[in-house]
Amino acid sequence: MNASPRFHGQTALITGGGGEIGLAIAKRLASEGAAIALLDLDPEKLERSRAQLIEAGATAENFVCDVTDIDAVEQAVSAIVECFGSIELLLNNAGYQGAFSPIHQHPAAEFDKVIRINVVGAFHVLKVVSAHMVERGYGRIVNTASMAGVQGPPNMAAYGASKFAVVGLTETAAKDLAPHGIRVNAISPAFIGPGFMWDRQVQLQAEANSQYFSTDPREVARQMIDSVPMRRYGGVEEIPGTVAYLLSDDASYVTGINVHISGGIN
Numbered sequence: 001m002n003a004s005p006r007f008h009g010q011t012a013l014i015t016g017g018g019g020e021i022g023l024a025i026a027k028r029l030a031s032e033g034a035a036i037a038l039l040d041l042d043p044e045k046l047e048r049s050r051a052q053l054i055e056a057g058a059t060a061e062n063f064v065c066d067v068t069d070i071d072a073v074e075q076a077v078s079a080i081v082e083c084f085g086s087i088e089l090l091l092n093n094a095g096y097q098g099a100f101s102p103i104h105q106h107p108a109a110e111f112d113k114v115i116r117i118n119v120v121g122a123f124h125v126l127k128v129v130s131a132h133m134v135e136r137g138y139g140r141i142v143n144t145a146s147m148a149g150v151q152g153p154p155n156m157a158a159y160g161a162s163k164f165a166v167v168g169l170t171e172t173a174a175k176d177l178a179p180h181g182i183r184v185n186a187i188s189p190a191f192i193g194p195g196f197m198w199d200r201q202v203q204l205q206a207e208a209n210s211q212y213f214s215t216d217p218r219e220v221a222r223q224m225i226d227s228v229p230m231r232r233y234g235g236v237e238e239i240p241g242t243v244a245y246l247l248s249d250d251a252s253y254v255t256g257i258n259v260h261i262s263g264g265i266n
């Protein structure tokens, strides 16, 4: 017996769709039948993602938008609804890691920027998209948090605080939206590699020159891996399955949780 694809006839909005994790999840949702609306600040990254999706046979459109600007988010969501008719699925995923330094030296401007993107931006997208979903009485949302929002990491005051806030937004939104047929969950990846984000973290933790990590990036990489019970970083391809599950009816009684994708760090 052939089951129809889980997201057939649905549209998924993916913020941070120009980034690595957003693209991997977009590919998975498209492979299960969803049409994809990619939203990102960076038009070049967006176009690179869209080209890969189209090559894989998906339906995908780009929407350039800065999530820190509520008017821009409203315009982009209107344009997506105009283009696709509705939004059933949301991956609220745009993010920025910011500077690495101890809190007494943490640059205030960077703190502000990280909070603007990761918290205020995530709130804008949640607010505007959930208003559309409430009108229709249907929606499935996943917010991208981080293990930095579960255990405060050293040298990452802004990022850690921002991701704790994303977990909090998820719990509140799940309660506020449950009466409207909308489920809201979060994912918290830990170390994901290889690639730019892994290299950046290793380099910046080494440069932070703290008691927690070596000043040699190769040693920092080993220290990070040793902190993971599974003794390896996660691959970006290990994230989309969990998101697809949370967005699907397989998770029909699951809302308000934060799934750790962390190799056993909890």
Ligand SMILES: NC(=O)c1ccc[n+]([C@@H]2O[C@H](COP(=O)([O-])OP(=O)(O)OC[C@H]3O[C@@H](n4cnc5c(N)ncnc54)[C@H](O)[C@@H]3O)[C@@H](O)[C@H]2O)c1
Pocket: 015, 016, 017, 018, 019, 020, 021, 022, 039, 040, 041, 042, 045, 065, 066, 067, 068, 093, 094, 095, 096, 097, 117, 121, 144, 145, 146, 147, 188, 189, 190, 191, 192, 193, 197, 198
């Ligand atoms: N890579 C990791 O190790 C890791 C671990 C845990 C959580 N995360 C989270 O996963 C999410 C995706 O990260 P990624 O690894 O794919 O990083 P990435 O940098 O490849 O992607 C993030 C995307 O967000 C976009 N973006 C940034 N500011 C924006 C804004 N104001 N408006 C719209 N778009 C904006 C960027 O242009 C980029 O394309 C982020 O929320 C990140 O915090 C990543």
